[in-house]
Amino acid sequence: MTSKKKVQIWDGNVRDAALTILLAVDKNQAYSNLLLNQTIKKYKIDAKDRALLTEITYGTLQHKYTLDYYLEPFIRTKIDLWVRWLLRLSLYQVVYLSRIPAHAAVNEAVEIAKKRGHKGIASMVNGVLRSIQRQGLRSIDEIEEPIKRLSIATSHPEWLVERLIDSYGIEVATEMLEENNVPPTLTVRVNTLKSTTQDVLNMLEEEGIQAKKSELIPECIHIIGGQVTHTECFKNGFITIQDESSMMPANVLNPKPGERVLDMCAAPGGKTTHIAEKMNNDGSILATDIHPHKLDLIEETSNRLGIEIIQTAPVDGRTAAELLQRESYDAILVDAPCSGLGVTRRKPDIKYTKREEDFESLHKIQLQLLDNAVKVLKTGGRLVYSTCTVDRLENEGTVEKFLASHPEMELMPIVNLPEDLLEKQQDGMLQVFPQDFGSDGFFVATFQKKSDKAPAHTRNALESPH
Numbered sequence: 001m002t003s004k005k006k007v008q009i010w011d012g013n014v015r016d017a018a019l020t021i022l023l024a025v026d027k028n029q030a031y032s033n034l035l036l037n038q039t040i041k042k043y044k045i046d047a048k049d050r051a052l053l054t055e056i057t058y059g060t061l062q063h064k065y066t067l068d069y070y071l072e073p074f075i076r077t078k079i080d081l082w083v084r085w086l087l088r089l090s091l092y093q094v095v096y097l098s099r100i101p102a103h104a105a106v107n108e109a110v111e112i113a114k115k116r117g118h119k120g121i122a123s124m125v126n127g128v129l130r131s132i133q134r135q136g137l138r139s140i141d142e143i144e145e146p147i148k149r150l151s152i153a154t155s156h157p158e159w160l161v162e163r164l165i166d167s168y169g170i171e172v173a174t175e176m177l178e179e180n181n182v183p184p185t186l187t188v189r190v191n192t193l194k195s196t197t198q199d200v201l202n203m204l205e206e207e208g209i210q211a212k213k214s215e216l217i218p219e220c221i222h223i224i225g226g227q228v229t230h231t232e233c234f235k236n237g238f239i240t241i242q243d244e245s246s247m248m249p250a251n252v253l254n255p256k257p258g259e260r261v262l263d264m265c266a267a268p269g270g271k272t273t274h275i276a277e278k279m280n281n282d283g284s285i286l287a288t289d290i291h292p293h294k295l296d297l298i299e300e301t302s303n304r305l306g307i308e309i310i311q312t313a314p315v316d317g318r319t320a321a322e323l324l325q326r327e328s329y330d331a332i333l334v335d336a337p338c339s340g341l342g343v344t345r346r347k348p349d350i351k352y353t354k355r356e357e358d359f360e361s362l363h364k365i366q367l368q369l370l371d372n373a374v375k376v377l378k379t380g381g382r383l384v385y386s387t388c389t390v391d392r393l394e395n396e397g398t399v400e401k402f403l404a405s406h407p408e409m410e411l412m413p414i415v416n417l418p419e420d421l422l423e424k425q426q427d428g429m430l431q432v433f434p435q436d437f438g439s440d441g442f443f444v445a446t447f448q449k450k451s452d453k454a455p456a457h458t459r460n461a462l463e464s465p466h
């Protein structure tokens with residue numbers, strides 16, 4: 001069954017567009033979130049269609065293994081990849097979207113099969129979907145092997161299920177695997193250089209956006225409804241789109257006006273601009289990234305927000321000490337490249353494309369970045385290490401190995417966050433899971449460079465009044 005017909009990405013048909021995106025993600029390893037945003041922007045897809053397109057694309061991708069498990073007994077011949085994705089996205093609507101009548105989802109699938117293929121494929125698609133409707137879904141509880149059962153129920157590869165259980169225990173791992181299939185909340189950060197959280201809430205309300213103040217980070221607002229990037233509030237730089245967990249590092253770094261700060265893995269600049277807001281636009285920030293083309297994004301956002309203290313430079317952080325002045329920064333953020341398991345809700349493709357060997361190579365890069373950060377950090381300076389992942393090797397593993405090879409560095413207790421977050425820190429490290437607050441999975445740790453003269457703990461003891 002091969003299709004020779006050329007297919008447009010958008011002809012007003014939401015399911016057909018979802019199919020094109022899913023195929024591109026599968027065949028070209030394209031990122032689902034980028035492709036979806038590009039499609040919506042390019043074809044000016046309206047709010048109603050946009051919501052359905054997003055739901056079908058993400059939902060199908062998120063539940064891929066579960067849908068395949070349901071489909072498997074009904075597919076008896078070899079089928080093309082596009083037909084498999086058409087069956088998955090149609091069954092997704094039947095199983096998970098109660099507001100779409102099943103017959104509508106099936107009829108749409110048949111029409112697409114006719115358009116992209118021929119009558120024979122349409123008839124097969126119709127047969128499979130109607131048989132499942134008649135006979136019902138097979139039970140996942142029948143799967144005896146527990147790892148496999150969880151893998152199918154939550155649609156994650158078995159090695160990843162095992163890795164999470166080994167690291168965090170069955171309860172936490174299961175909660176995380178389930179949470180990874182829940183649509184994420186959209187949050188924005190208030191630009192404190194220009195306004196306050198309450199004033200921004202009022203502005204958003206006037207522009208028809210439903211929003212509420214976060215109960216965690218004071219400068220964070222949760223968007224409940226409306227297209228926030230179309231508002232004057234956004235265009236005039238009062239807000240930045242950012243996940244609430246990503247608002248932790250700048251708070252933990254706690255930069256002061258007048259300081260000299262380095263943001264070593266800075267693009268697209270979400271945290272750099274947050275740091276500048278915390279510094280009240282006073283001092284200097286060098287924002288570096290290995291990819292020169294991504295630096296434009298930092299400059300664009302800085303301009304929109306009215307920030308004037310950020311300079312950008314293309315620097316591979318693994319060689320930063322050769323390019324930057326030694327011992328010259330008061331504070332450094334290393335928001336390292338990582339496996340990204342904490343953002344699986346936003347990028348479901350991550351769970352299928354990540355490989356076990358990736359963790360080891362990321363861990364090595366993270367250590368190289370931290371090694372270089374130390375060299376350009378002033379004595380007494382602060383270093384914050386963060387990732388958007390939930391993985392012991394990349395998080396606690398990197399911190400432990402780094403400390404072992406840097407006796408001049410000391411792990412400090414995390415400060416300057418709301419109590420609900422602070423109480424989750426263990427041994428000075430904070431791992432947030434996506435199920436904890438509905439924000440991304442995220443990790444943060446903070447270090448200080450001890451004085452040359454005496455280790456920091458001795459100095460503290462000497463300085464104490466007793």
Ligand SMILES: C[S@@+](CC[C@H](N)C(=O)[O-])C[C@H]1O[C@@H](n2cnc3c(N)ncnc32)[C@H](O)[C@@H]1O
Nearest residue numbers: 265266267268269270271289290316317335337
């Ligand atoms: C997690 S992202 C940073 C997100 C950014 N801090 C923000 O808040 O918008 C990691 C970044 O590290 C960059 N990167 C990867 N390897 C690097 C290296 N060796 N040196 C510097 N940057 C690197 C990537 O290009 C990517 O932009």
